[in-house]
Amino acid sequence: MLVVLASVALAGRAAAQDSTAAVLARARAHYDRLEIEQALPLFRQVTSPQWTAPVTPTQRAEAFKYIGATFVIMGQRDSGVVYFQAALARDPFTDLDARTFTPAQTAAFAAARQTTFAVGARPIVATRVSLRTDQVHFTIVTTHSADILARLSRADSSLAFVILQGGNDGVRDVAWDGLGPGGRIVPPGRYALDVVATSRLLSIPDSVRVYFDLRVETPPLEDTLRALPPDTLLPEHRSQSGARGDLGKGLAIAGGVLLLSRGLRNDRLSTGSDARPVIVASAAALTGVVAFLRGRAHSRIDANIAANRRVLTTHDSTNAAIRTRNADRLARPVLVIAPARAGAP
């Protein structure tokens, strides 16, 4: 024991300038080479109140875990269990890998789990979750069998709802579909995940809370096609002015024939009547009349009507598809999850 204390004093001075991670790495290296006399002081140094370098709960829990494991190797199982309990109390996710620890160590650790109760939640990791295909995942843990209640609540509002309730033992993945009460997508803001658990073995409660920021990101929406400008569509009826124009053309040609036959002829050579220009003029006038009547009777342009229907149908169906896709995007946005930047409210 004196050797251990002396080693701690020496190691404390030697490693004062080292970071916690470096000391832990060195300690693990000694441990892996079964140099427990060198490893133990280093692990204890990290857990010591005199250790001034920053230590995370996870690092502290790891140090306790290895101290406990060391004591089990040294045959001091009860001390080992105590240190395992300390590790679990600081980090309920602490575990022993059965491939690298001895059965005696894992058995002692299991005993520690049964006699210590703690609930934990993994820190929120920044992520983007498309609610169309995925869910938001939280990881929680209880050191042993417990009744748990996981609840999400939005800061600065009364919005709170349960996402899990029931029994649990060990690590558990809790999936959340991004929906709040009423099946609606929750509003953006800062949220807290509260996990409250009661041990089924020890009847003692524990709880943990993690904060995260949630942002709702709607994918960009497609623009619908604009209404078709009037000049896009083909005329569906012939204009009545066209029919009247044809009548005018026919009459003009007829008049031109008569004018030509009478106005340009040599009067000295012209005696008697001539039916030929009248025949040609009549044909021209008749053509104009027929064109006028046909234009009035057949003003519909069926080919253009069909073509316009095709254009309008395509336009409308395209817009309907765009609206459907947009509605789908609005209904299934992307949730952007990030750990709460500032301190919890």
Next chain:
Amino acid sequence: MKAAAVTLGLVLAAGTAAAQRFTLAGSLSFAEHRVDAGFGLERTAGWIGGAALGGRLGSIDLQAHLRSGRLLLRSATGTDLEMAELGLAASWWLRPWIALRGAALVRGYSADVARQRWRMAELGAELRVPFAVTRARGIVRGGWRPAVTVSGLSRPNTAFVAAAGTEYDVSRFSFAILYELERYDFPPQAGMKRFEQLSALTVQGAFHP
């Protein structure tokens, strides 16, 4: 004049041969020829048949035509006439509805006692007025004949031609009905003025292969 006509004929013939689209046409005219040379009106009339070969070269229409017929005497004085004409024409379509037109024609009138040859050059224009509803169009054509030589006569002071009518498309065929008028006023010769006029109602059918 002869050389020019031959040259124009060769050009038109070569152009027609190279044309992108051909037209074969036949025509039947009821023509009336009137002449007053100071001895009273001589009037002959009759049927004249014709054929034409045309082609389109870009925006230029080329046409060669031949027509012939017998004009029977319809007046107290005069004689029956045989008429034959060969013409070469080119129309440059500035727009689909208007073209400038040039032509060279050789025409002969034959009687029992004499034969008269006409050589004419023509400059003019043609309008085609399409109808909106039917596949028809109105045709108005006018031309000035600045160079007319007639065997045995001096050149006329006034020489022009005008025509108007309608044309109809039916599939690859087209049919036209036209009234045509040619007028020639000759200067006095030995104190006698001579006036001539040829008018015709022409029905024409064309095939566009």
